[in-house]
Amino acid sequence: MADKQILLTYEGIKALEKELEDLKTVERNKVAVELKEARAQGDLSENAEYDAAKDRQAEIETRIVEIEKMLKNVVVIDADEQASDTVKPGHRVKLYDEAFEEEVEYLIVGSTEADPINGKISNESPVGAALIGHQVGDEVLVETEFGTDKYKILAISNN
Secondary structure (H helix, E strand, O other), X not given: OOOOOEEEOHHXXXXXXXXXXXXXXXHHHHHHHHHHHHHHOOOHHHOHHHHHHHHHHHHHHHHHHHHHHHHHOEEEOOHHHOOOOOOOOOOEEEEEEOOOOEEEEEEEEOOOOOEHHHOEEEOOOHHHHHHOOOOXXXXXXXXXXXXXXXXXXXXXXXX
């Protein structure tokens, strides 16, 4: 079975590459020092520092593998290459939220980059998925666990 494609903006790719570099060069070295110091304390069978360092080492190595796998399966979201007449990942969408009677703005990103507090919603989220393929002026109904929300698309831009 093929690995799932990961949608990322150029910004998201750079952030993952930076995290990967930090994990490989800084965090691995830190945990190696922690392990060396814990071993120097003697009996490893009852050494909490050693156990904690081994756990941290496992977390780091797992995250490294995870990031490398994501980067291998990345599909770049390049909004500049896409017309902004319909909503697609990479587009910034200005909406009128009828329930709260206010305008909101979201950047549609892949699930890896989603950060709703900062206005980045996943193309797989209920709102993001409902918006994909719609145009300015469309009213979009979004089914959530709390009921149906209604949005009107006011503008679409290439970020």
